Each structure stands twice: as C-alpha cells, then as structure tokens.
Amino acid sequence: MSAAKTMSEKISNDLFDDIPVLKRKWQAALKPGQTLPRYEDVMLGSLGRLADHIAVLKNDGGVLEISRSGRYVQHWLQDERWDIAVAAVSPDCATVLTEAASSALSSRQPHAATAHCVRDGMVRTYDVLALPTSSRWGSTLVGTYINERSAQYNLLDAIFSTTDDGVISLATIRDSAGAPRDFQVVHHNRAAAELLRLPSSDLQWHRLKQGGHVLCGPDVMARLFEVVAHGGSDQFELDSDDRNLRLGVHAFGDIVSMTIADVTALKRREASFRLLFDANPMPMCILDGKTAQILNVNDAMLRHYGYSRADLLCMNVWDLWPPGEWGAVDDALTRLADGDLFHRDCRHCKADGSEIEVLTYGREINYDGRDGVLMAIVDITERRRAEARIAYMAHHDGLTGLPNREFFQQRLAQELDEAASGARPLAVLCIDLDLFKTVNDSFGHPMGDRLLQAVAGRLKQQMHGGNLAARLGGDEFAAIVSQDGADESGEFAARLISVLSAPYDIDGNELVIGASIGIALSPLDGTSCEELMKNADMALYRAKQHGGRVHRFFEREMDLQAQKRRDMEHDLRRAFAQAEFELHYQPLIDVASNIISGFECLLRWRHPDKGMISPAEFIPVAEDIGLIVPLGEWVLREACHEAATWPDGIKVAVNLSAVQFRSRNLVQVVMQALAQSSLAPERLELEITESILLAETDANLATLHQLRQLGVRISMDDFGTGYSSLSYLRSFPFDKIKIDRSFVKDLAQRSDCLAIVRAISGLGRSLNIITTAEGVETSEQLDWLRAEGCNQVQGYLFSAARPAAEIAGLLARFGARSSKAA
Numbered sequence: 001m002s003a004a005k006t007m008s009e010k011i012s013n014d015l016f017d018d019i020p021v022l023k024r025k026w027q028a029a030l031k032p033g034q035t036l037p038r039y040e041d042v043m044l045g046s047l048g049r050l051a052d053h054i055a056v057l058k059n060d061g062g063v064l065e066i067s068r069s070g071r072y073v074q075h076w077l078q079d080e081r082w083d084i085a086v087a088a089v090s091p092d093c094a095t096v097l098t099e100a101a102s103s104a105l106s107s108r109q110p111h112a113a114t115a116h117c118v119r120d121g122m123v124r125t126y127d128v129l130a131l132p133t134s135s136r137w138g139s140t141l142v143g144t145y146i147n148e149r150s151a152q153y154n155l156l157d158a159i160f161s162t163t164d165d166g167v168i169s170l171a172t173i174r175d176s177a178g179a180p181r182d183f184q185v186v187h188h189n190r191a192a193a194e195l196l197r198l199p200s201s202d203l204q205w206h207r208l209k210q211g212g213h214v215l216c217g218p219d220v221m222a223r224l225f226e227v228v229a230h231g232g233s234d235q236f237e238l239d240s241d242d243r244n245l246r247l248g249v250h251a252f253g254d255i256v257s258m259t260i261a262d263v264t265a266l267k268r269r270e271a272s273f274r275l276l277f278d279a280n281p282m283p284m285c286i287l288d289g290k291t292a293q294i295l296n297v298n299d300a301m302l303r304h305y306g307y308s309r310a311d312l313l314c315m316n317v318w319d320l321w322p323p324g325e326w327g328a329v330d331d332a333l334t335r336l337a338d339g340d341l342f343h344r345d346c347r348h349c350k351a352d353g354s355e356i357e358v359l360t361y362g363r364e365i366n367y368d369g370r371d372g373v374l375m376a377i378v379d380i381t382e383r384r385r386a387e388a389r390i391a392y393m394a395h396h397d398g399l400t401g402l403p404n405r406e407f408f409q410q411r412l413a414q415e416l417d418e419a420a421s422g423a424r425p426l427a428v429l430c431i432d433l434d435l436f437k438t439v440n441d442s443f444g445h446p447m448g449d450r451l452l453q454a455v456a457g458r459l460k461q462q463m464h465g466g467n468l469a470a471r472l473g474g475d476e477f478a479a480i481v482s483q484d485g486a487d488e489s490g491e492f493a494a495r496l497i498s499v500l501s502a503p504y505d506i507d508g509n510e511l512v513i514g515a516s517i518g519i520a521l522s523p524l525d526g527t528s529c530e531e532l533m534k535n536a537d538m539a540l541y542r543a544k545q546h547g548g549r550v551h552r553f554f555e556r557e558m559d560l561q562a563q564k565r566r567d568m569e570h571d572l573r574r575a576f577a578q579a580e581f582e583l584h585y586q587p588l589i590d591v592a593s594n595i596i597s598g599f600e601c602l603l604r605w606r607h608p609d610k611g612m613i614s615p616a617e618f619i620p621v622a623e624d625i626g627l628i629v630p631l632g633e634w635v636l637r638e639a640c641h642e643a644a645t646w647p648d649g650i651k652v653a654v655n656l657s658a659v660q661f662r663s664r665n666l667v668q669v670v671m672q673a674l675a676q677s678s679l680a681p682e683r684l685e686l687e688i689t690e691s692i693l694l695a696e697t698d699a700n701l702a703t704l705h706q707l708r709q710l711g712v713r714i715s716m717d718d719f720g721t722g723y724s725s726l727s728y729l730r731s732f733p734f735d736k737i738k739i740d741r742s743f744v745k746d747l748a749q750r751s752d753c754l755a756i757v758r759a760i761s762g763l764g765r766s767l768n769i770i771t772t773a774e775g776v777e778t779s780e781q782l783d784w785l786r787a788e789g790c791n792q793v794q795g796y797l798f799s800a801a802r803p804a805a806e807i808a809g810l811l812a813r814f815g816a817r818s819s820k821a822a
C-alpha cells in the first residue's frame, strides 16, 4: 500500500513539461474563425527535438491511420511502418492512440491520455497528447505527442517483493566432469531471506555447500540434484521444531527455481483437525467431493459399523446404504457435487447387515489437496425407536393395544376427506359392553382388564380391509367400517354383537357379557367426525335403552330427543336453584289395623310452564348429571322436618338413588337431617332398589350397615323386578320388602302374579320382615293381599301422594280405625 502510494506520487510529480508547451502552441496556431488550427502551424517549424516524439494520425473514412511517426514513437510502437492502421500496432499502444485521437477529434480540443506498457519486464508509463488539426488537403490530421514519464518499475520485482512466499533462483555448479556438485543463489526475493532467516546480502551468491541455513541439508541437496538430473519439478516439506516449510522446485536446465512457503499454521490446523477427527467419539469419515469414495475414517466409525479400516477405505459412502436406497445415488451425487450434503436423514447398513438410522452432517474441506466432504454421523436408531414408541403410545390404548380415541378420530377425519372426494361410504359404530360393570365389580379389575383384552382381540379379528376398531375408554369401543348401505352395516353390527356376546373363558372362569351398538352412516347421518360420533352415540343410547345386545341406527328423531334431554338438564339445574321442587306424601296403610302407619315421600317438580313433571321423567336425568345428590339431600332434610310434625309413630319413607350412595357422605347427610329435625331415627325409612347392591356392593353394603346403626329402617323397593332379589335379602337384613305394583296390578287375573305375591309374603313372614304391596287400586286387590298375609299396602285405593298440607286430613281420614277399604 505504501509502495503503491509512493509510486503514484512520483508519477504525478514527473508530468512532462512539453505537454503544456504543445497545448499553448496549438492554441496560438488557431486563427480567428477557424475550428481547428492548420497542421503546418502546429507541427512544423519550431518543434525541434519534439519531432521524434510525434506521430501524425490521419482519419481516413473512420479508420485511423499512422501517417508519419518519429523515431522515438517508432521505438515505442515497436513498429517503424508508416501509413498503417492504428489497429495494426501492438494493442497497448493502439488502444491509447485510438482513445486520445477519437476524443480530440470529437471535442476539437487537445486531449491528453496515459498509456501503461510493459517493455523488457518493466512497467513504463507514457503521456499521450492528441492535437487535432486541419490540413490544406482538407483532411483532419491528429498530431500525437508521446513521451515516457521518468518513473518505471520492474514488474517481476514488484510481484516477488510483495509475496510472502520466498522465491530463489539457483544456478547449478558442475565439476570438471560436468556433474552437478553444488548450487549458487543467483536471485532471491525479500521473503526468501526472511524465511531462511538470513540477511539478503548473505543469501545472494551463497553456495549451498557452504551451509548455514535449512536449504543446505543433505536431503534438500539430494532432491535438487535429482530435479536437475531428470528435469521436471518436486515438492517436499522441511519440518523443524518451530516451523514447517513447503518447498517447490523446478529445473530449467541448470537454473533451478525454488519457492518456499511457511506452512506452519496450516500444519497446526491439520494436526488439530486430525486430533479432532481421529479421537472423536462420533463416527466420522472423509469422502471424495465428487465420487463419494471414502478417503479416511476415524476409529469411532470402525467401532460403530464393525468394518475394518481397509474395508471402509475401499468403499464408497453409498455402499453403506441399504439396497432400497441405491436408486437415489445419482441424486445424492448431484447434491454432493453441489455441496448440498450438509444435513441428511438416512439409513445405513453395518458390517453385520443390521440397519441403523443416521443423521449425517457434511462439510466441504480440502483434503490432501482435493475437494472432500467431512461427514459426521449420529446414530439416531434408538431415538427414532423411542419416538415411534411414544407415537404409538400416544395413539394406542395401553391395555388392549387398540387405537385410542385420538387415533380413531384422526383416521375418521382422513376417511371422511377421502369419502368427500368420491370414495366409499362408511359407517361409524359405537360399541358398549353390556354387564361389563357387573363383571368388573364382581370379579375385580384385573379380571375386567383381561376381559377387555379378550373383547379387543375379537374385535380386531372382525376388522378386515381398511376397517378399524378402537377403544375409546372404559368398556366403550368404536369402529370405522367401509359399508355399502344400512343393510350391510346392520348385518356387520349383528355379527359383531354375536361374536362379542359369546362366553369368554378368562382364567378358567366363564364370563358372559353382551354388546350394544349404535350406528351412524356417512354421508347420510353426518359428514364430520364430531357429527358421526355424536349420532352413533345417540343410536347406542337407544340400543342400551332397549335392554342391550342389539344395534340401532341413528334416526333424526333421536337428535330431537337428545336436544330435549339437554334442555331438561339445563332446566333441572335452574329449577333446583329456584326451588321449584316440592314433596308429596302417599299414605302407607297397615293392613291389620287399617290405619296409616306412615307416608312415602315422593318428589314433585312444579315447572312454571309445563306444570307438574313426573319424577320418573326427571330423576334419571338428575342422576346422570349428579344433581340427585344435592336434590336428595334436600328431600331428606325436608321429609324429616315434615315428619317431625306428625303424630308419634307415623313414619316417613324416603327413596334413595344409587348415585347418592356413590357420593360417600350419605350417612353424614342422614345424620344431619335427623339431628336438624329431631326426628327419631326409627321413624325414618330409606327405600333402596337392587341397583344399589349391583354396583360397588361392598361399599354400599357398608353404608347400609352404618345407616342401620343410626336406627333408621331400610326397605327393599320394587322387589321381584330385578335379577337376584333373593340373594340381596341374604346380603342385608332389610326391615321391609315392597312388592312391585306390576305384580299387584294383575293379581286377580294372573296366577303367576299371585304366586309371586304369595312367595314374597311368605318370605317376609319367615324372615320376620314387613311386606308392603304397592299400587293397590281396588278393594279386590286389597282382599287378595290381605289373604296372602301382606302387612302393608299403598295405592290410589287409599290416596295418591298429596302435598304436606293435606297430611292432617289424610290422617283424620285414615287414622285410628278408619280406612277407605274398611
């Protein structure tokens, strides 16, 4: 930089003084009214020594010619010819002559330019001044003055002096027999002296055999002799403790040209790279950048792949690929050539044939002077397996291995998308197991789990083609089946029910359950996942309502019912908050004395718009939404409070739902109701149905015993309508059995009803339990019941349930010995 600056300053100071002189002469020769001065007035007469520096250029029809040239100009042009085209002379001169003359001619003013020419290895700078003139023959002549500036410099010196590589020319010294015996430094640059750590003056003319620097060693001498003897070139390195020099030698006859480069930093980088490469725990290799041939591998790669180093070095990286991926070699080679192999996810084969999944990271490097790619390999086989396991777990049910709800919905959405583009129609089946809860409660959860696994196995076996079965949770399953219409779907569902209902052998236990199925068809019953699932679920609800083991198709009317039910749920919550419930009481008549012994408390909902709504309609809904718990508490408190106002000995019977038992604070609630009302416990009767003993039997039995310990009485309601009533009587010592009104209704007409009433009454007698007959509407029924030994009756024959305000009247009517039947 500083050398260049000095050079340019020198050039500007040496500007030739003749140029302003010539310009003034040109100006003085310009006569008034002329656009150009006459050639003779400018160029002839007083030019003197300058005449040798002038070339006369003629513009001949657009072609510029050298018409005359002085000796100096001829030397510059290296051409003595006249009347030749400017373009015919050497390009470095022709270019500047053309530029200067053309500018002068077009501006009609003198034009100065500069030419840089290389002459004898020297860079020389010339001033060129073009003076446009007119001639008496009418043509335009350009007198062009050329002169060299004093500054010039040696091109090779300039190059050699600025490079950091040393350059030395050695002359071969031969002995009398002509054999090379030594070398003498005949030329060197600054960098050479610095690299050899010698003053320049000591290096110049130095003979290598004199010793004193690294080139004098026998190894270097031997290589120089070799190069001189056979011609050509050689390259080798000199390594010492503190640095590494790379020498390039080339013989031109007896002259040897030598370049010396300090490669210490490069060597250190290479050493660090080798260390990082060889000792790296990550498998690494170096590939040829064009062919993907493996050029080097580290120990980690040998260990990981199980190949020997020799094997790998004969391989191409594609040889690590499993056969399935060979088709992509061309593409990969192209990408490799484009430097696009930096991050890739692929499979590799180990020496033992096993496949691994790898991530490869590539980076272009120069390896042994050639284009290479450094490839680092990360084995992600385990990670991929773990990801696959997690993905599987996220989409499958852990117990049965069936797809879970999320997977099912994704698949359904996908199938519906395909269906939308004209593919097959499909059916969504919601499947619920009947009696599963009973098995689970009776045999325990481990058995229940194995049963679910067996169910899943049977389901899987029934799924063919693209059909899919999933477990949505609990004992709820679903299936997507490709079916052509309702008939086919119905047949499939019926077959499924029959398969799932066949007895199961679980650990030597024969278990029998059933299955109910709701079906929604696409596109008829819906085109979205949510719609189809919801509708299939509604159809399932209907199938369940029909007692199970059946399938039902979705019908639009179900949707309306579901809407009605949602309205009811909402209405119920509101009604409870706004105290729209009230209690009515139905007398219980002692058959022997014909007087009221108590009242059954029955809940009523006085709806502001719809009037009185039956509990048969709203209690199941209240149970489903859990409202029965607070509502039941209110009933208990209210009934006890009311009964406490009645004459001593008159009892109150309150119905309890199985859901209230599930809440687990029932005993507490009863105790509080009694305490708050001061009602004697023995005046409270709690009516339960067998559903309480069907579910969570042990816990519910424990609750019943606790209630009994409070002193309250426990009645079994709707006796005879369930499955195994007799075993319930054994499991808990009930105080009362209520004979369902369905048996009382046809008592006179049907002998089976009479037989049942007789059996229940007999059972009551022998167990010393009161038997109450419900739904007594006629005197005839009352007579039959009395004859069969029934202790208590209840029914419209005496009174329907009436508001609390009417109890006094009822007591007056049916108190003491008075009764309607009496």
Ligand SMILES: Nc1nc2c(ncn2[C@@H]2O[C@H](COP(=O)(O)O[C@H]3[C@@H](O)[C@H](n4cnc5c(=O)[nH]c(N)nc54)O[C@@H]3COP(=O)(O)O)[C@@H](O)[C@H]2O)c(=O)[nH]1
Residues within 6 Å of the ligand: 586, 600, 601, 602, 603, 614, 615, 616, 619, 635, 654, 655, 656, 657, 717, 718, 738, 741, 774, 775, 776, 777, 794, 795, 796, 797, 800, 801
């Ligand atoms: N968990 C609770 N359940 C309750 C409560 N209040 C009532 N219920 C249950 O709702 C079901 C329907 O009750 P309801 O409409 O009140 O019907 C009762 C009587 O009105 C009816 N009955 C009485 N005598 C006759 C008759 O001569 N003929 C006839 N056709 N029906 C009659 O029977 C129902 C009483 O049944 P039961 O409870 O089995 O004694 C019903 O199951 C109620 O249990 C509540 O607060 N909690």
